[in-house]
Amino acid sequence: MTVAETEKLEALFSDIVQWRRHLHTYPELSFHEVETPAFIAEKLETLGLEVKRNVGGRGVVAYLRGEKPGPTIALRADFDALPIEEDNDISYKSQNPGVMHACGHDGHTAALLGVASVLVEKKAELNGTIVFLFQHAEEKPPGGAQEMIKDGCLEGVDVVYGAHVASDIPFGHVNVTSGPIMAAVDAFTIHVQGKGGHGARPNLTKDAIVAGTQLVTELQQIVARRVDPMDTAVVTVGVFQAGSAFNVIADSAHIEGTVRTFKQETREQIEEEIHSIVRGVETSTHVTCSVDYLNGYPPLVNHEQETSVLGEVAEEAMGKEAPITRPAHLGGEDFAFYLKERPGAFFHVGARTEDENTHYPHHHPRFNFDEKALLNIGKLFLGIVQRYNRGGN
Numbered sequence: 001m002t003v004a005e006t007e008k009l010e011a012l013f014s015d016i017v018q019w020r021r022h023l024h025t026y027p028e029l030s031f032h033e034v035e036t037p038a039f040i041a042e043k044l045e046t047l048g049l050e051v052k053r054n055v056g057g058r059g060v061v062a063y064l065r066g067e068k069p070g071p072t073i074a075l076r077a078d079f080d081a082l083p084i085e086e087d088n089d090i091s092y093k094s095q096n097p098g099v100m101h102a103c104g105h106d107g108h109t110a111a112l113l114g115v116a117s118v119l120v121e122k123k124a125e126l127n128g129t130i131v132f133l134f135q136h137a138e139e140k141p142p143g144g145a146q147e148m149i150k151d152g153c154l155e156g157v158d159v160v161y162g163a164h165v166a167s168d169i170p171f172g173h174v175n176v177t178s179g180p181i182m183a184a185v186d187a188f189t190i191h192v193q194g195k196g197g198h199g200a201r202p203n204l205t206k207d208a209i210v211a212g213t214q215l216v217t218e219l220q221q222i223v224a225r226r227v228d229p230m231d232t233a234v235v236t237v238g239v240f241q242a243g244s245a246f247n248v249i250a251d252s253a254h255i256e257g258t259v260r261t262f263k264q265e266t267r268e269q270i271e272e273e274i275h276s277i278v279r280g281v282e283t284s285t286h287v288t289c290s291v292d293y294l295n296g297y298p299p300l301v302n303h304e305q306e307t308s309v310l311g312e313v314a315e316e317a318m319g320k321e322a323p324i325t326r327p328a329h330l331g332g333e334d335f336a337f338y339l340k341e342r343p344g345a346f347f348h349v350g351a352r353t354e355d356e357n358t359h360y361p362h363h364h365p366r367f368n369f370d371e372k373a374l375l376n377i378g379k380l381f382l383g384i385v386q387r388y389n390r391g392g393n
Contacts, residue, residue, distance in 0.1 A: 002386070005118055005122070005382050005386075006379065006382075008117075008118045008121070009114060009115075009118050009375060009378045009379065009382065010375065012114045012117055012118070013114075013372075013374075013375060015114070015117075016110045016111060016113070016114040016371075016374050016375075016378070017110070017371050017374075019043070019109070019110040019113055019114075020106050020107050020109075020110035020111075020371065020374065021091075021092035021106075022039070022092075023036060023039070023079065023101065023106035023109060023110065024092050024093075024094065024101045024106045025092045025093070025094060025095050026094075026095060026096060027081030027082075027094050027096055027099045027100055027101045027106070028080065028081055028096070028099065029080065029081060029082070029083060029099055029140075030080040030081075030136065030137035030138070030139045030140035030143075030144075031057070031058070031080075031136070031137045031140065031144075033058045033079065033080055033136045033137070034058075036079050036080075036109075036136075037053065037054075037058050037059070037060045037079070037134070037136065038053075040060045040079065040109060040113070040134050041053050041060050043113050044060070044062040044113070044116060044132065047116055047117060047120045048120060049062040049063060049064055049116065049120065049132070050062065050063040050064075050065070051063075055148050055151050055152075055153055056136075056144055056145075056146075056147030056148030056149070056150060056151040056153065057136060057137070057144060057147050057148075058136035058137070058144065059133070059134060059135050059136050059144055059147075059148045059151075059153065060134040061131060061132065061133055061134070061148070061153050062116065062131075062132040062134075063129060063130070063131055063132075064116065064119055064120060064123060064126065064129065064130040064132070065123075065129045066123060066125075066126025066127055066128050066129060066130075067123060067124055067126065068125075068126065068127045068128070069127065069128065070126070070127025070128025070129075070388070070389060071127070071128045071129075071158040071159065071388045071389075072128055072129040072130075072131060072156050072157050072158050073128065073129070073130055073131070073157070073158065073159055073160075073161070073384065073385055073388050074130075074131040074132075074133055074153075074154065074157045074159070074160040074161070074338070074342070074344075075112060075115065075130065075131070075132055075133065075160075075161055075162075075381050075384075075385075076112075076133035076134075076135060076160065076161070076162040076335060076338065077105070077108035077109045077111065077112035077132075077133070077134055077135070077162070077163070078105045078108055078109070078134075078135045078136075078138035078139075078144075079105050079106070079108070079109045079134055079135070079136060080105060080136055080137050080138055080139050080140070080144075081094075081096075081099050081100055081101045081102070081103075081105065081106075081139075082099070082100055082101070082102045082103060082139055082363060083098055083099060084098070084099070084100040084102045084363065084364075084365050085097065085098050085100065085365060086100040086102070086365055086366075087365035087366045088357075088365075088366050088367075088368055090368070100365065100367075102362065102363050102364060102365065102367040103139065103362045103363060103367065104164065104165035104351070104362070104367075104369060105138065105139075107165050107351075107369065107371070107373070107374050107377075108163060108164065108165070108377070109134060110374060111163070111374040111375075111377040111378050111381070112132060112134065112377075112381065114374070114378050115132075115378050115381045115382060116130075116132050118378070118382060119382070119385065126385075126389065127389045128388070128389070129156070130385060131153070131157055133148065133153055133160075133338075135148060135334075138333070138334050138335075141185060141186075141187055141294055141296030141297060141334075142294070142296060143296070143297060143334035143337070144334070145334040145335065145336075145337040145338060146334070146337050149337060149338070149341060154338065154341050154342055157342050158342070158343075158388075159306055159342060159343050159344050159388065160338045160339070160341075160342045160343075160344035161306070161310070161344050161345055161346070161347070161381070161384055162333075162335040162338070162344075162346045162347075163346070163347055163348075163349055163377045163380065163381065164333070164346070164347070164348050164349070165348075165349055165351040165369050165373050165374075165377070166348035166349060166350055166351060166352070166362075167351055167352050167358060167359065167360060167361060167362060167367065167369055168352065168361070169324070169326075169348055169349070169350035169351070169352060170350045170352050170353075171350045171351060171352060171353045171358075171370050171372065171373060171376075172318060172319070172321075172322060172350055172376070173318075173321075173322055173323075173324050173349075173350040174310075174314045174318065174322055174323060174324070174347055174348065174349050174350065174376065174380065175324055175325065175326055175347055175348040175349075176307055176310050176311040176314055176323045176324070176325060176345075176347055177302065177307070177325040177326060177328070178302050178303070178304045178307040178308070178325075178345075179301060179302060179304070179328075180262050180299050180300070180301050180302075180328045181300055181301070181302055181328045181329075181346065182299065182300035182328065182329065182330075182331050182332055182333050182336070182346075183232075183234075183260040183261060183262055183299055183300075183328070183329070183330040183331065183332055184259075184260065184261050184262065184264075184267050184296070184297060184298050184299045184332070184336075185258065185259075185260060185296040185297040185332030186258065186259040186260075186261075186267065186270075186271070186293065186294060186295050186296050187256070187257070187258050187259075187293075187294045187296055188256070188257050188258075188259065188274060188291060188292065188293045188294070189254070189255070189256050189291070189292040190212075190215060190254075190255040190256075190278060190289055190290070190291050190292075191252065191253075191254055191255075191289065191290045192208045192211050192212050192215070192242075192252060192253040192254075192255070192287050192288075192289050193208070193251075193252050193287060193288045193289070193290075194206035194207055194208035194211060194249075194250065194251055194252060194253075194285075194286075194287040195251065196208075196248060196249050196250060196251030196252075197248075197249050198247070198248070198249070199246070199247035199248055199249055200247070202249060205249040206285065206286050206287050207249050207250065207285070208242055208249075208250040208251060208252050208253040208287060209242045209243055209249070209250045209253060210285060211253065211281055211285040211287040211289075212240060212242055212253035212255055213240075214281050214284070214285065215255060215277065215278065215281050215289075216237050216240065216255065218277045218280075218281070219235050219237060219257065219274065219277060220235065220237075222235050222270055222273045222274070222277075223235055223270075226269070226273055227266060227269065227270065228266070231261070231262070231263055231266045232261070232262055232328075232330070233259070233260065233261045233262075233266055233270060234258075234259070234260040234261075234330050235257065235258075235259050235270060235274075236257050236258050236259075236260075237255060237256070237257040238256055238257055238258065239254065239255060239256035239257070240253065240254070240255055241253065241254040241255075242254065259271070259274075260330040260332065261299075262299050262328065267295075271293055271295075274291065274293065275291060275293075278291055296332065296334075297332045297333065297334045297336050297337070298336045298337070298340060299336060300332075300333050300335060300336035300339060300346055301336070301339060302339065302344075302345040302346060303339065303343040303344060303345060305343065306343050306344050306345040307345040309345075309384065309387055309388075310323075310345045310347055310380070310384065311323045312387070313380055313383035313384055313387055314347075314380060314383075316383060317376075317379040317380055317382075317383045318376060318379065318380075331362075333346065347380065349373050349376050349377050349380070350373065350376075351369035351370050351373035352369070352370070353370045355370065358370050
């Protein structure tokens with residue numbers, strides 16, 4: 001990244017913050033984004049870019065075509081929010097009840113808009129094409145990436161990069177780990193249908209709560225006793241709903257959970273184990289069950305060469321101490337779909353400072369971050385573009 005680009009980005013910082021705070025004030029849930037993509041598209045069109053709306057549903061894609069031949073580089077930001085009631089005391093607090101940007105997607109979008117604003121002025125010097133991917137519905141499987149890919153967002157793309165702020169990484173650092181860095185994300189729903197009745201006459205009922213609790217207990221033994229202990233996997237039950245009164249045996253129960261894995265064979269094994277456990281509980285408790293199992297995002301696996309480029313760019317843009325590597329974790333990201341189609345890398349940019357307000361985890365009602373991290377995202381994206389423009393691939 002040139003000095004001029006750095007200065008231009010820094011001059012745009014107040015705009016980037018304003019964009020981020022506007023998006024934070026008016027968040028929209030996955031698959032329900034209307035005003036957000038309209039806002040993004042209008043900003044991109046104002047820059048004079050070629051813009052496609054409603055890509056894969058609600059996505060926005062913009063193209064900056066350089067005047068010289070060269071590689072096509074895709075840069076991605078997501079823009080959906082979460083069903084969380086915000087608990088921050090800030091001037092730009094969410095105005096949409098029960099909806100909050102609690103993961104930083106508002107910042108990702110603002111940062112990429114800033115990058116587009118800088119690069120549009122460099123069109124005459126640009127080799128190749130920059131594709132700006134603004135993606136809807138990252139938070140909710142099956143996600144927006146698959147449909148955007150089906151709709152052609154990666155056509156002609158040579159490499160793809162994506163960024164995410166991270167409240168668990170100190171400001172000034174960036175995770176540049178190669179290989180698997182995030183897990184496959186699957187979801188399951190189990191409906192237990194029993195036979196309700198009076199709490200004093202259980203012999204005439206088929207207790208859905210007893211069956212449901214048995215299911216939960218056995219599900220927790222899949223990883224502990226059936227998966228190879230050298231593998232990494234998690235089965236979590238996050239929802240259990242049943243019953244209506246203290247003296248009534250529940251007629252039905254509703255269970256929801258998630259499965260996180262890295263290996264495909266482990267992923268398939270756990271799915272089969274869940275179905276097997278359900279069949280066993282049906283037999284032992286005389287209830288009937290239905291299982292809805294969603295294969296969500298695959299593991300996110302960074303490509304070695306592209307991650308190496310990212311590490312070199314991070315050193316140049318942020319200093320030799322900036323690049324770090326850390327163990328893979330069981331969070332999920334549908335950027336994984338892009339990396340199954342094209343070489344590239346996904347990186348986490350530190351946004352945690354001494355300010356305690358930046359210490360809350362992602363998906364927390366008080367999540368927030370140091371907005372200067374958005375400058376670092378911008379510097380990294382600009383550095384990546386410059387590297388490929390001078391033959392860094």
